[in-house]
Amino acid sequence: MSATIHNIPVRPTGELFKVPDGYFERFTSELMMKIKQTDAAMQREKGRFRAFSKFYERLRPFVSAAAVLLFAVLLSHFFYVAISDDSGISVSSTAVSDNLTDSEMADAYTYFITEYDAFYGIDE
């Protein structure tokens, strides 16, 4: 079929573009190899994710129990601190006081009194 653009018969009778010899055979085999490799990689990824999910499913009750325990500990600590002192700072720590000797406690008390007097300008 002949057609013209601006009176120029340009429509080619055959195909204008050629390809290298054996191009389509090569293209098909290379493409299929690429597809299979990509699929295999995806399967491996899926397998890994599935294994992790399975492991997590087994672990979940323990994780939940640990979370509940941690929450309970934090909650009890919060209440302990709140009840011990209105300012929110616990002043009675048995662990600390047990380790201090009487003289150390007396020193600490003297230091506190001195600082207190100095701060408020109280003379002895």
Add this chain to the structure above:
Amino acid sequence: MKSDEELLQALRDPSCKYDAFEEIVRRYSQPLYLQIRRLVQWHDDADDVLQNTFLKAWGAIASFRGESRLSTWLYRIALNEALTFLTRTKTADSLDEAVDGAARSLQSDPYFDGDELQARLQEAISLLPPKQRVVFNMKYFDEMKYEEMSDILGTSVGALKASYHLAVKKIEAYFRERN
């Protein structure tokens, strides 16, 4: 030889899905390549776009419902891929370089079988915006009906006619200027 429907059926069977897709690639790689090559003009670019086309098709074949023919569906993917490629390269290249290079290089391209006039036509086509280039190729070289083009491109027949008319005018102007 299996029909497209049989091949699509076979694709759902994991044991023979690769063979079925390979058959589809064998069947459609050549016609799709030629469509793509007319748009992008260079073999290496056409090779890349064709590969992307089939990779996209493989990824989406599970969602293909058979509402259109397999060939139409593949054609649509190929054109979209080619359009994406053209839009990307058009913004990357300067227009002048593309124009100067096109005809000269095409004639020295061992995979181009046309004469000087045909190389010049390809040069003129390469100056068209990507969508107009697609419309022109489909109408002028493939002698496709506007309705069929509309089905593939998802554009109205009126818009396609206008697009083709504009493309022809631009090509005529190109030849007028150079004669």
